[in-house]
Amino acid sequence: MPTHPLDAATALRAETGAPGTFTGHGSAAYWNMVGPYGGITAATLLRAVLQHPQVLGEPVALTVNYAGALTEGPFTVQATPVRTNRSTQHWTLSILQAGPDGAPLVTTTATAVTAVRRETWRMADVPMPDVPPPGAVPVLPVPEQGMAWLHRYEMRPISGGLPQRWDGSGEHSRTRLWMRDAPPRPLDFCALAALADAFFPRVWLRRARRVPAGTVSITIYFHASGAQLRDTGAGHVLGQASAQEFRHGFFDHTAQLWNSAGLMLATSHQIVYFKE
Amino acid sequence: MPTHPLDAATALRAETGAPGTFTGHGSAAYWNMVGPYGGITAATLLRAVLQHPQVLGEPVALTVNYAGALTEGPFTVQATPVRTNRSTQHWTLSILQAGPDGAPLVTTTATAVTAVRRETWRMADVPMPDVPPPGAVPVLPVPEQGMAWLHRYEMRPISGGLPQRWDGSGEHSRTRLWMRDAPPRPLDFCALAALADAFFPRVWLRRARRVPAGTVSITIYFHASGAQLRDTGAGHVLGQASAQEFRHGFFDHTAQLWNSAGLMLATSHQIVYFKE
Numbered sequence: 001m002p003t004h005p006l007d008a009a010t011a012l013r014a015e016t017g018a019p020g021t022f023t024g025h026g027s028a029a030y031w032n033m034v035g036p037y038g039g040i041t042a043a044t045l046l047r048a049v050l051q052h053p054q055v056l057g058e059p060v061a062l063t064v065n066y067a068g069a070l071t072e073g074p075f076t077v078q079a080t081p082v083r084t085n086r087s088t089q090h091w092t093l094s095i096l097q098a099g100p101d102g103a104p105l106v107t108t109t110a111t112a113v114t115a116v117r118r119e120t121w122r123m124a125d126v127p128m129p130d131v132p133p134p135g136a137v138p139v140l141p142v143p144e145q146g147m148a149w150l151h152r153y154e155m156r157p158i159s160g161g162l163p164q165r166w167d168g169s170g171e172h173s174r175t176r177l178w179m180r181d182a183p184p185r186p187l188d189f190c191a192l193a194a195l196a197d198a199f200f201p202r203v204w205l206r207r208a209r210r211v212p213a214g215t216v217s218i219t220i221y222f223h224a225s226g227a228q229l230r231d232t233g234a235g236h237v238l239g240q241a242s243a244q245e246f247r248h249g250f251f252d253h254t255a256q257l258w259n260s261a262g263l264m265l266a267t268s269h270q271i272v273y274f275k276e
Numbered sequence: 277m278p279t280h281p282l283d284a285a286t287a288l289r290a291e292t293g294a295p296g297t298f299t300g301h302g303s304a305a306y307w308n309m310v311g312p313y314g315g316i317t318a319a320t321l322l323r324a325v326l327q328h329p330q331v332l333g334e335p336v337a338l339t340v341n342y343a344g345a346l347t348e349g350p351f352t353v354q355a356t357p358v359r360t361n362r363s364t365q366h367w368t369l370s371i372l373q374a375g376p377d378g379a380p381l382v383t384t385t386a387t388a389v390t391a392v393r394r395e396t397w398r399m400a401d402v403p404m405p406d407v408p409p410p411g412a413v414p415v416l417p418v419p420e421q422g423m424a425w426l427h428r429y430e431m432r433p434i435s436g437g438l439p440q441r442w443d444g445s446g447e448h449s450r451t452r453l454w455m456r457d458a459p460p461r462p463l464d465f466c467a468l469a470a471l472a473d474a475f476f477p478r479v480w481l482r483r484a485r486r487v488p489a490g491t492v493s494i495t496i497y498f499h500a501s502g503a504q505l506r507d508t509g510a511g512h513v514l515g516q517a518s519a520q521e522f523r524h525g526f527f528d529h530t531a532q533l534w535n536s537a538g539l540m541l542a543t544s545h546q547i548v549y550f551k552e
Contacts, residue, residue, distance in 0.1 A: 060526055061493045061547050063339040065387050067359035067366040082370070082382040083343035088492065088549070090343040092368065092385050094358070106358040109368050109387050111341050113492055113547075117524040120552055123482060125449050125519045173401050206399060216364065216389055217337045219495045221528045221547045223521045243401045244532065245499045245540040248393040250336055252497045252543050254530055256520065264521040267528050269545045271337050271389075271497045273364070276396055 004185045005029045005152055006194065009036070010044045012051060012077060020079045022048050026072040026097075030149040035069035037149035038215045039197030043190040045093050045110045048079040050189065055081070056089040057116040058226050059189045063219040064110045070097055075107065087116040117225050128262040131158050134178040134236040153198060154182040156236070162200060163208040170208035173243035173253070175199055178260075184234035187259075189222060192229065195237055195257060196220045196268040202243035202253045203274045211275050216250070218270040224263065232259040249273060280461045281305045281428055282470065285312070286320045288327060288353060296355045298324050302348040306425040311345035313425035314491045315473030319466040321369050321386045324355040326465065331357070332365040333392035334502050335465045339495045340386045346373055351383065363392040393501050404538040407434050410454040410512040429474060430458040432512070438476060439484040446484035449519035449529070451475055454536075460510035463535075465498060468505065471513055471533060472496045472544040478519035478529045479550045487551050492526070494546040500539065508535040525549060 009027035030040040042064045049055055075097040083090040095108035131137075137156035160175035179198055181191060201213035224232070241255035255268040285303035306316040318340045325331055351373040359366040371384035407413075413432035436451035455474055457467060477489035500508070517531035531544040 061341070063387060063493070063495060065337075065366050065389060068361065082385060085344065090341050090382070090385055092370075094368075106366070109358060109366055111339060111385050111387055111493075113341060115492075115526070120525045120550065121483065121522065122524075123519075123522040125482065125521065206401065207397065217339070217387075217495075219339060219493075219545060221526075221545075223523050223526070223528075225524060243399075244543045245401065246397065246399040247499050247540075248398075248501060249396045250391070250497075250499075252499075254543075254545070264523075267520045267530075267545075269495060269497075269530070269543075274396065 006043065006181055006185060006191055009040050010047045010190055012044065012048055014051065020052055022077040023074055024077060025074050026070045028072060028148060030152055032147055032149050038066055038218065039194035040149070041070065041108055042197060042218060042220070043194040045077065045108070046112065046193045047190050048077040048093060049091055049112050049114065052079050052081065055114060056084055057087065057114045059112060059222045060115045061113040061219065061221050062110065062193060063217065064108060065217045066108060066215055068105060068107045070095065070107050073097065089114045124264055126256055126264070128238060128258040129176060129240065131176060131238060134260060137178055152182055153179055155179045160205055163205065166208055166210050168208055170206045173202040173206040174240070175205060176238065176240045178236040179239055180234065180236045186234050187229045187232045189226070189229065192222065192257065192266055193220055195239065196255065196266055199239065199241040199253065199255060201272055201274065202241065203246060203251055206243060206246065213272055213274040216271050216273050218268060220266055220268045222266050224265040228263060229265070232265065235260050237265065282319065282457055282461060282467055285316050286323045286466055288320065288323055290327065296328055298327070298353040299350055300353060301350050302346045304348060304424060306428055308423055308425050314342055314494065315470035316425070317346065317384055318473060318494060318496070319470040321353065321384070322388065322469045323466050324353045324369060325367055325388050325390065328355050328357065331390060332360055333363065333390045335388060335498045336391045337389040337495065337497050338386065338469060339493065340384060341493045342384060342491055344381060344383045346371065346383050349373065365390045400540055402532055402540070404514060404534040405452065405516065407452060407514060410536060413454055428458055429455055431455045436481055439481065442484055442486055444484055446482045449478040449482040450516070451481060452514065452516050454512040455515055456510065456512045462510050463505045463508045465502070465505065468498065468533065468542055469496055471515065472531065472542055475515065475517040475529065475531060477548055477550065478517065479522060479527055482519060482522065489548055489550040492547050492549050494544060496542055496544045498542050500541040504539060508541065511536050513541065
């Protein structure tokens with residue numbers, strides 16, 4: 001079986017004799033406007049945690065800060081478990097890449113929390129909205145010349161899709177869509193982290209105007225266990241995102257991701273730069 | 277004028293010859309169950325950024341991870357501007373404190389983004405809910421023996437207050453309240469960061485059951501400029517928080533904070549550990 005594009009893009013080689021240091025490569029297959037798709041960077045950082053020999057438990061929280069664009073060249077991930085408690089572990093992460101003069105530049109910083117999950121009382125306070133099943137929603141065609149990363153996802157917009165006309169007529173900022181990897185791939189924490197960043201900028205929808213925009217910082221809270229992700233398999237994930245406040249060149253959005261059985265897999269928030 | 281408790285609790289001394297290294301002290305005035313109130317730790321970290329001689333602009337995002345409890349002794353804050361762009365700056369932060377054997381332990385990790393704010397298109401997609409004004413809502417009395425940090429805030433619960441009976445009858449997880457520092461203090465970024473963590477655990481409200489709970493990671497997005505915070509002065513802030521998902525010993529909540537004029541000051545999210 002050929003390697004799935006997501007696994008190729010997030011592949012890391014552990015450096016001998018330097019625990020927690022990994023080498024990866026910017027991935028053309030997930031290219032966005034001026035660098036790799038932010039979701040694939042988040043997935044790569046999480047993969048470094050999961051490949052670390054000292055990892056405890058499963059991902060609970062991940063925050064990724066996009067400090068500068070990555071190029072297609074090699075980069076270094078440093079993943080450090082700075083504090084390990086009985087059932088939780090705290091991580092600091094960074095990506096470094098040679099800058100124009102060859103000196104290493106920090107392109108990305110991150111923190112993560114992993115934990116041993118156990119059964120407790122449970123409650124879903126944001127139930128999955130009532131939407132048509134994936135098969136009843138047409139796949140969004142991606143034009144041949146569309147950005148590479150868009151070809152790596154199957155998206156089925158239910159509501160709040162890309163505006164039909166960029167005429168300033170936007171009325172709200174909420175998108176709902178079914179999505180999954182293309183080609184389909186069994187869901188795991190890395191793929192879920194990548195999916196959490198798949199929403200186009202809320203400012204485009206709210207204004208029906210395409211202005212330059214880019215994620216500055218994203219936080220993902222993982223609610224599903226690894227076993228629950230395996231149960232989800234290669235099925236579709238329902239994503240919902242809506243903005244909260246646009247001001248001073250930044251806006252934030254909140255997002256939820258459920259599997260098609262209605263189980264909340266992750267919640268996410270991000271703050272995004274926009275121009276004008 | 278005496279120093280306000282918030283300023284005393286977040287006071288930092290810059291270490292000579294070690295840029296970005298500061299010394300502080302655990303504050304009894306903001307003591308919580310097993311350490312200082314998490315909001316005061318967030319405020320202290322932000323203060324380190326704002327006191328750093330190289331800071332660019334104003335806070336936009338702050339994520340704080342609570343790795344271990346602080347004691348009342350001295351601690352060290354390290355604040356490093358790892359990447360400075362034209363109008364944004366990325367920070368990594370940590371707090372270290374001597375552990376039982378005297379060796380330094382990481383108690384807290386954090387990342388922050390600061391930026392030069394500029395005027396752009398703006399839109400409030402989550403308008404302030406219609407609530408009675410602060411003067412029409414009684415102040416929640418704090419019992420003499422209540423935790424110290426509760427005495428540092430004036431809270432006026434509008435809805436979703438602490439359950440009257442801990443009888444398992446909870447029906448929702450949304451709290452709305454007016455709040456401000458006690459004694460009143462002009463709002464700034466540090467005070468706002470501290471306020472963002474002032475919500476009691478959603479699991480208590482949802483279950484009407486008091487189980488051990490503690491914040492693992494909080495993210496705050498600042499939407500107000502410093503000038504807008506100054507305009508808010510010592511006025512009340514409306515806080516709203518509601519949970520999303522409770523499972524496997526963790527739940528998350530989303531929160532919004534407005535000033536009494538209806539201006540969104542900050543949005544926040546956190547993931548919280550709970551027992552059973």
